Amino acid sequence: MPKDSGIGASIKRREDVRFLTGAGNYTDDINVAGQTYAYFLRSTVAHGKIVSVDTAAASKMPGVLRIFTGADFEAVGGLPCGWQITSRNGEVMKEPRHPILASGKVRHVGDPIAAVVAKSLAEARDAAEAIGVEIEELPAVVDMRAAISGAAPAVHDEAPDNLCYDWGFVEENREAVDAAIKSAHHVTTLELTNNRLVANPMEPRVAIGDFNRASGDSTLYTTSQNPHVIRLLMGAFVLGIPEHKLRVIAPDVGGGFGTKIFHYAEEAFCTFAAKALNKPVKWTADRSEAFITDAHGRDHVTKIELALDKDGKFLAIRTATLANMGAYLSTFAPSVPTWLHGTLMAGTYTTPLIYCNVKAVFTNTVPVDAYRGAGRPEATFQLERVIDKAAREMGIDPVEIRRRNFIPADAFPYQTPVAVAYDTGDYHATMDKLVEIADFAGFEARRAESAKRGKLRGLGLSSYIEACGIAPSNLVGQLGARAGLYESATVRVNAAGGIVVMTGSHSHGQGHETTFPQVIAEMFGCPEANVEIVHGDTGRGPMGMGTYGSRSIAVGGAAMVRAAEKIIAKAKRIASHLMEAAVEDVEFANGVFSVAGTDKKVDFGSVALAAYVPHNYPLESIEPGLEETAFYDPSNFTYPAGAYAAEVEVDPETGAVTLLAFSAADDFGNVINPMIVTGQVHGGIAQGIGQALLESAVYDANGQLLTGSYMDYAMPRADDLPMYAVDHSCQTPCTHNPLGVKGCGEAGAIGSPPALVNAVLDALNAGGIGVEHIDMPLSPSRVWAAIQSAK
Amino acid sequence: MTKISMKVNGEAVSGEVEGRTLLVQFLRDHLGLTGTHVGCDTGQCGACVVHVDGESVKACNMLAAAADGAEVMTIEGMAAPDGTLSVIQAAFQEHHGLQCGFCTPGMVMSAADLLNRNANPSEAEVRAYLEGNICRCTGYHNIVKAILAAAATLRGEAVAAE
Amino acid sequence: MYAFDYQKAGSVSDALAALKAEDAQPISGGQTLIPTLKARLAAPSALIDLSGIAEMKGIEVAGGMVKIGGAVTHQSVADHAGVKAAIPALAQLAAHIGDPAVRHKGTIGGSVANNDPSACYPSACLGLGATIHSSAGDMAADEFFQGMFATALDAGQIVTGVSFPIPEKAAYMKFVQPASRFALVGVFVSKGAGGVRVAVTGASESGVFRWTAAEDALAGNFSPDSVPPAPAADGMIGDIHGSPEYRAHLVAVMTKRAVKAC
Structure with a gap:
């Protein structure tokens, strides 16, 4: 019988009612009295020297309050980077200044040159068109190999070779890896691209700056996954506003997928301009602007070599990756191809020797940073592609080759050769489940049926591992992180028993307002309806780190549990007084405190009331009130893992790929709300399918984005996708967080792309068309071209 | 003006x-x-x-x-004056057909338009009808399920609980 | 958008009078024009809305012809029992333009007048040998379409309707561009009193065109096997969604499939 309350119940989401009735409160829905509108004049060339910006005539146009240029921001900080990587030679990465408005040069199409603030958006835009800009266009560099060739123009003078860093991991393993590859029975080599993507949350970014001259307080409303981080970065590093004078509010946010983690120039601009003009300033991106300003994702070019013995056991892996940083370092960009990527190269396997080299490259393109999965999809894609290729070369079944190399279930905790230690997992179990739910046994019959219709059917799989809830802070600090990676929660029990949880985790689709109360309900033995979640407002909760990297329940949820445990401990002491019993004899279950072996009991509500109306109360030993805060800094990542399969049909005449079925068997440890977890997997899978079959951000050689709207950037639509079979019954609970949970937000996007590509290649090869690799997205034209070249 | x-x-x-x-x-x-x-x-x-x-x-x-x-x-x-969700809205909640909620109003309006035209759409017809509605969160699975369930409810058929 | 005046025209003559104003432009369903205006790629002084003109809203099926008013929406064509019976391929084509919300607004007159090189309707006009009715008179589709976004109309002239001869059989096959869902290649094939016609949209840098080699071959033997090898790739569109060679190849594949579906 499924539970209908507490942990493990598929409770319907309470937030749905407002979203379904048009009562959501997204940032663009907010209008501050007297607000003005910002419009950014952006570079239309990818690289150029700003010769002059003449705002004189434009400033006199109707409605214009002021036009800002780069000169206005020379005294404030640039946008900070939150992670410093150290190169193999011991030098720290190149970290060029990222000004709020371009200064001296423009470095990508979309780089803001000037910003007009006017009484209406139309007036702001009219004036922006009247600004006289003279730019001396410079040759642009777009291709990463060209960028570091020594013959390319420099994006930044500080990095004449366009190299941000050259990272080796694990450097001490390098010679052993080289030797193992040299002497191996078989080496499979694959060169591949992890295509550049645009995150495309359906809500474009918005920022509203407001300033109260009487109090000196600034408020920023913004579409952020982590308002506290924006307050810290913008306040401390850009504008110099102390945190107590700056409130950042991220209300309902229409999806993030990573791209709303980062601190963007428009946020700092609106905050700065609101103070300068003493008027609220609002900026709303349109989608075209989002394409050229939101940080993009992925964009790696990799060569991977896998050494195997004669039985198909993995001996060593060596990779060389070029990672595009774009024109500036976005907030967490340097960490993505390094610590979020190299550490995952063991995958679910026992490969003893691994070495990764990553060169991060500046180009005249939009900055690239974390996008759903961030580094982990890139790792999984290489690994699962090269394994499939090795299986084909060695004539081993793709399931079998993986099974031969899985870390066995009894080997946990398992120390990988790439720094991380997996706490729990059972990769054979998820593979077993996958083989069952994807009906591998019936596949050949289905393949034969497709063949009768002239179609090539293929089955592809992947086995992924993810590292979620990046931590602990002191370790990541040594690795270059400039932020803590804890989470906070305050649990406030009100006098009448109602509970408010203020969490640093931000919900922008994940359903925290529903799931977090399930945990409290389980702990306190109360209905979920008694619990309210407050998030997304630095003015209403303790310092938090926000939502990214599938960390909310594993880190934010754990902080809430810690705070709730403090509440229970204090409440027990109050109850012991009320029941005149020793505190060690007080038990708490189902919302009632009792004394073992007696009929004495007092309910939770009475204890809460006593805490706030402390008449019969030991004031000398216990403070009144019932409110506790906890900061939780995990001792390790969590490691969800699973196995995915895609079944496709290829039309050999057109190259069109039809996805017929997609199956996912995941291990997320304990699950709070299975309905929501399943939904998270669905969404991740769709984004992974999008990457594999449809999506790609493409620049021409001059740095113009050719896919700058939904007319050319192919978003997955309902009729591109099938129903998914999703299972998370394999559960090896996390051993180091109090809920035994692992992250589930990114898994779908990590495990799915290689399964898709493997499936298409299986279809082609089984159909007698020898194709070793096709770069994503596997669009009809690319698949057709691959078929032609194989003929 | x-x-x-x-x-x-x-x-x-x-x-x-x-x-x-x-x-x-x-x-x-x-x-x-x-x-x-x-x-x-x-x-x-x-x-x-x-x-x-x-x-x-x-x-x-x-x-x-x-x-x-x-x-x-x-x-x-779309909801009744007293706040009661319409059948389609209720089905979206029941089947977890929304996450961030941003595309949801458009999805609900397109779904309502579909069901006005076609009381008994197939899964493929639902997917085709949503061609002009992009969702980045749900992967559409639960949206399609919700619309099929709402159609069944509106036809007076019993829908299995989720 | 730049500022403009908006005027709903009550009749064709009203519309033509209003369009005499400098830089005035007609708007019908607006499904292409409004995004263009939002991007500030056009700056009309006034938009004259044709979508409410009663005399442009009818569909008649009579005398071996289907006559559709310029302001008829794609959805109305798709749903029309007479069109479905007379030229099912045309109703099918209309039923797959854009998405439902676009079909509820977009009109045949707007689509034909705009002559987007990837639009569906121009291929039906050319593939059925339609007559385009306009304020400048009636014109054969063969004369009307003059290359990408170019037609025989001058500024201030409007498409008031299209008459399609009812063929013996016809079919439209569209291979969609994955992002926009416009035709990467669309082929409209018909066989009727005027012979075999094969019209191709989406593929050519010169806009919609007739593939005469296929027409000739199919005139002899109307069978998928008669479709000639792919036309030359010269002059085909090449972009991130497909090379000229790919488009040329798809022309042949979609033609075969259209013939098979006839």
């Missing part, structure tokens, strides 16, 4: 608009009906879908003045 009048969610409204004012701007900025969203500028995403004279229309791709005299229905008009 042109004076326009229309019925929005059954209520007579009027306002002064420029020729270039879009219907979505009129709804959001003039009437404060912010449930209708803007997710793109090329008419693809469908976050702005409303009904004009009983048919789904992209409110970001129609001039407000062109809707003069029309009957417009937005997401705010």
